[in-house]
Amino acid sequence: MNILDTFLWGVLPYMVIVILIGGTIWRYKYDQFGWTTRSSQFYESKILKIASPLFHYGLVGVLGGHIVGLMIPASWTAALGITDEMYHAGALIMGIPFGLAVLFGLIVMIFRRRTNKSVFAATTISDKIMYVSLMAVIVFGIGVTIFSAMQGHHGHNYRADISPWFRSLFLFQPEVGLMRDIPFTFKMHILLAFALFALWPFTRLVHAFTAPIHYLFRPYIVYRSRGGEKVGRRRGWDPVGTSDNSSNLK
């Protein structure tokens, strides 16, 4: 076990978690005004209406798959009488469609961003960085899934190393040794995900943290009193003539 392994699998994950949680709290306190989906549907709707639900619903499935794969020990599923073969077949049958939905959705969304002039003009550097890292994570994620599907049960059994390592992180006893010999593609998928998580609080992806589930429970009409809250000075609207309009005339 060399120093690099210890850093990558024993130290880096905690750094990422600190950035993710700390950054999110910081942004929540500091930049409520910038906390939005930054929807681009105003400019273009037809493509978005297909691509965005495809991508997001795919994500829900992928997220579910990750939770099951990483959090549930193999011994538990075995105790339920699910063999490894059954498990992996299930994972592929569920995983590949969801994964492809995400990938396809994202490709279409990026295509739309690039080709629709209005949408492209509204794309910030932060968006671009976010898209590159998101795409990279997804490509490697789909890659390892399809790759192991082709290898059948000779494929890498991540439930024997990555999953226990992942769980060990939460016990603050990272079992770094487990990660040394996993295939390169898996390593890339995980490291790129680290990068994405570290960027998360500083991009538009924060919108995922305020998914409005409470809508189901609140009254329709909201009354609020005029005042009482202290006034702070924050980021706000941009004055006219700022970069997005008159100064970028071509």
Next chain:
Amino acid sequence: MRVMAQVSMIMALDKCLGCHTCSVTCKQAWTNRAGTEYVWFNNVETRPGLGYPKRYEDQEKWKGGWTLNKKGRLELKAGNRFKKLFTIFASPIQPQMTDYYEPWTYDYQNLISAPLGDDFPVAKPKSLITGEDTAIDWSANWDDDLGGTYVTGNEDPIVQKIRQESEEKIKFEFEQTFMFYLPRICEHCLNPSCMASCPSGAIYKRTEDGIVLVDQDRCRGWRQCITGCPYKKIYFNHKSGKAEKCTFCYPRLEHGIPTVCAETCVGRMRYIGIFLYDADRVTEAASVENDQDLYEAQLDIMLDPFDPEVIREAKKQGIQQSWIEAAQKSPVYKLAKEWKIALPLHPEYRTMPMVWYVPPLSPIIDLLKEQGHDAESQENLFGAIDSLRIPVEYLAELFTAGDTKIVVDVLKKLAAMRAYMRDITLGGVGKEEIAEAVGMTGEQIYEMYRLMAISKYNERYVIPRAHMEDAHNLEEIGCSLEGDGGPGMLYDDAFSGTGARPNPVSAGSYANTARADGKVNIFMWDGNGRPDAMFPNTAGSTRAK
């Protein structure tokens, strides 16, 4: 009974000149910012016409407002809460830029920098969205003064509806048609469907004055409110990614002065005052079965500010004496409830809108005059109101869910006022029978005339100040005066600062990527421009734009 106060506006449509001053001053005050180029909190539509955004009244398409479900309960027309959440990833019904227009500016630079040549240099229109050349083909008042109405007029949803019902063509040839202006702001509804649609709960109604606002900090850009509002008076700031709407100029109102649109109205056609209403009965009133009963139901929950029980309840709810007195002097109460000449816009949307309209008599007067009749005689006017079906039906579709009787009654009151006052102006006495014919007394008619025709500023606007116990909240207004990069532009420090959340909507939270000390906050940076603090420039450029 739960008594609440509501500021409300009434517009007397006969007095609107269609000058658009209100729109322009409102824009200068509120929406002259990046991302709001196409946003008109106040717009003035020529009717018949498509409105802004195009055909917003077609709720079969836009699904704004409420409907009654099978159980007779109110439900958002766009669907229940589950449906809204399941379709949140791309809003199924959402107006596009093409339904408004692509905002533009002109390349004026070319006028002075074009090289010498035979041709006159022109300032080409440039899109404010892409920065590229653009063709201008629509705007917020493209069909102003019936311009192009012979082409587009048949697409007016109300024209279509009337035509369907009467199988008659409304003519759009000049001289044969009628026309009036309809200025529109947010209705500050009692039962707002924008608010009900907001997944984040960021839109709220102020308990003190009923003004409906979007909390810019809590809005997450889900845009359901834009679908939800049947009047399309919530707009999407495509730069900040948040919803914005008319604020009823609340910082001005809190100081007892009218909105910018009312203050600057050239026709002096706007009235602002207080209603006291029974908040407990709003849902019930908005749920009456028949669309045509909604106007009466809405009028019903407006309480009599002289009724001792209402006053007692109001005080119990913490409404101040000065507000109760304002409600008693309220011009809007007189117009809407006492004389019943002001009607809500599209009551059938069931949002209980609080901007009311005195429908215009002028289309009828104009038609009479054109045919060479005396447009001030009571018989002529009454006869015309009864026989000119199309203008009356059109007004009824706007203001009473199609009930022409109510509109006819209002128009006759206005006609009676005209006839009654003519006698007085000509040195005679007002004929009491004219007043009686519309169920009023001569005295009432005269008072109505005073308010409608010659009232002064403080009669048209009866606005109690916000209570100064809360005065510290008003200080917020101060910072809008502090310019970019001024001392007011320093940000709270996230960790060492108080961390207190700013007031819901902050008129003064202008910001700029550059801070007063010249440094750049990287998360505020939109990726455009080259702030010097980030890219030190040895060639000596100026600070980032």
